[in-house]
Amino acid sequence: WLIPFNQSWAENASAIIYVASQTITLSSRxxxxxxxxxxxxxxxxxxxxxxxxxxHNGWATHPVSGFDHALAHAGLELPEEYELHAAIILGRQGKVETLPESLQKREIPSDRNALDTLSFEGRWHSPKEAETDN
Structure with a gap:
């Protein structure tokens, strides 16, 4: 159910874990x-x-959202009140050379956003508003 780009990450995976949640329940009252x-x-x-x-157990994970949600929902036989959010590709870390060349460049730690781009004091504001507030 993964899109072709994500299939290359999962080609030798041990498991693909689909993350779903129940959106409604029946009230006990x-x-x-x-x-x-x-x-x-x-x-x-x-x-x-x-x-x-x-x-902690020595496994590598790669969370992805690129999959056919409707097809996965049907294939997993999830009830209608469940929503799929992501898939987690699970396996042992392989050698970067085994990845397609286009993915080898991506196998480096990613930069993190500065804290001041993720949090702020006061009301919500867009990035443009933040520039004019300063």
């Missing part, structure tokens, strides 16, 4: 469908914990 507003946050937290545990 009324039996009516009730939204689960933190479903995506909870799934993201679980995905990070999977990746931390995998790294």
């Amino acid at each position: 009324t039996g009516e469908p009730t939204p689960l507003p933190t479903h995506a946050f909870d799934a993201g937290a679980a995905a990070v914990l999977i990746q931390i545990q995998a790294a």
Whole structure:
């Protein structure tokens, strides 16, 4: 179900883990469908914990969002009230030379955004607003 670009990352993977969350549940009081507003946050937290545990155990992970969501949803036979968020490619770290040449250049640590681009004090503002505030 992965798009061709991500299939190259997963070619020799041990597993592909699809991260999904339940968007609604039946209320225990009324039996009516009730939204689960933190479903995506909870799934993201679980995905990070999977990746931390995998790294602790010597495994490599590569989270991706590039896959056919509808096809994966159907293939996994997920109920309608579940949403797919990402896939985590899991395996042992291989040699960079085994990757296609186009991916070898990407196998370096990525730069991180400066903290002041991720957090701020006060109200939400767009990057353009932030420039004029200074």
